[in-house]
Amino acid sequence: MKKNINKLPEFFKIEKLRNDKRVVVFLICLLISTSLWFLNALSKDYSTTISYPVKYVNPPSKQFLANHPPSKLELKIDAHGFTLLRYKLSLSFSPIILNLTNITKDLKPEDGIYRIPSSGLMRRIKSQVSNEITILEVQPEMLEIILDSLKTKTVPVRANVQVQFKPQFNLKNPVRVTPSEVKITGPSSVIDTINELSTRFENFEELDAAVEKHVDILKPKNTTISPDKVNLKIEVEKFTEKELKIPLIIRNRPDSVNVKLFPSEVKVTCLVGLSEFEDVAVSDFSAVVDYADVDKNTQNLPVKIERKSSFIQLVRVSPEAVEYLIETN
Template identity: 40%
Template sequence: MRGLIGKIFSYFGASHELHIKRNVVTYGICVIIATVLWFLNALNKEYTTEITYPIKYTDFPKGKLLVSEPPKEMTLAIKAHGFALLRYSISTSFLPIVLNVNSLLDKKDQLEYTVNTSEIKDRISAQLNTDIQLISIKPESITFQFSRFESKRVPVIPRVDYTLKRQYMLKNDISVTPDYMDISGPASILDTLKAVYTEPISLKNLSKDVTKTVSFEEIYGTQINGNDAKVKVEVERFTESKKTVPLVVKNLPDSLLIRLFPHSIDVTFDVGLSRYEVVSDTSFSFYVDYNQIKNNPASLKIQIERSPRHIKDLVFTPETVEYLIEKKK
């Protein structure tokens, strides 16, 4: 008996819960339908709004370079029905407004020109959907500043980062061919341009000559009359060499004699094997300046006047000399 009563109560309880769920579902459907109807009604209305578009500039005047920076985007005030706005924003959300610069300029010889965007409203409107009415444009004007192209001949400078194997040195200066290059561009850029540079190259642990073909570094707004250059790095073994070099006295009055102790110095340096026999004591010039005596020093400092280019680690001893001054008889 109790089991039968329990089944009856369970049946009615389940029926009540199912009724509640059906009411919730029905309510939800009604809300969705109402929302859709409201949204469709809203889209059917006419709206005035602003949309920002990127700008793409094309067809610049030949022989001129744009040196100003015109705006990269424009804001359009438009009027359209909601359906048109929704459809257009989905289909063209990333499409730029295209402006043909050459066709905007009335006088081709001008280097500065301002275009009122109200005057090109029809051109911009033609790029929009026919369901959209263009009201106004921001910015109100776009200014283009140009510079004429000129030509200039400048040296080519190689950019080389290198290391050498032990007991090796550069045989000659790093060379580049061609060593001069013609470059075209606006005068405002060429006036400050002193050279063109190659792209950097890195050479490690060199023990033999290397030649590389390297492109030029780009310089904005210019055109280099060539695509690349050849960079040559020559290396060779070196050895240590020693020379004895006499000292020279500068600015000595004609009425005086000066004796130096010592009167010559020992010079030690590293030199490439190809130049070992070429470098002699006459390749160097060291001197002392008599004007140092005004300060009454105990010794005079030795200074270098000349030394060969392709040597390294130059050391000389002593670095100062004692002196004795005598009057000429």
């Protein structure tokens, strides 16, 4: 026996196979019998399960598909072997189309959800697949469809930017967004939560001149925006220092006392755009000390500067605190 096994490699040598007609005849017979067996197997009917894509279209007027029902249906089918082979070899199927208006028109939602038995969709599904297969079962057994009403409202657009400047340059005006408002449309449950929209983030560095750029608006899921882009305008100008003497104001002083400050005014140094240099005046500032800050352990009150324009950059205040004397009336 061992001797015969050792002869097998010799028997299957390529050169020997070519010259031995018995082997060639055997291989041909094997191929023919295998083919006949395969054809016979394919001629029978079989049951199997295939995944079929599904597409949801045409929601009722002014409504929106608000959830994500299954993107595929599992179909248990009965079909001829050749038909199943063709399906198994196919790389993709045309999706089953489910018309949302048609499949929900005779149903009443429960808690806002349309629950549709898959068995009730059998006729629609059968009409869209090959008549060579018999559909036995559809999974999942129940489809849940949530339709939400469409809503449109107008909301402001906020510029989402980071701006850095070259030395002695800054914003001349606030970053301008045009248009400043847009219309957003989507499910009411989504739209009701949106009070403003933001542009895509933009970073500007080393600016010393004005910039204009069209940018996208960040779009929440399942919504449309009109228009979906805005124009950003960043106006830049050179800034220079300006000094002003501002009289001090005392807040929260009781009527029963009189407070004297030393000094009674402070020097404010600020950065001002060249276009506004001549217009910036003492009236643009308030220098304040608060009587509530009086402390028996110190003779100084801190000075607080209030600006009326956000484009005046405060550099320093001198002095930052002043001495005081309290007199009783």
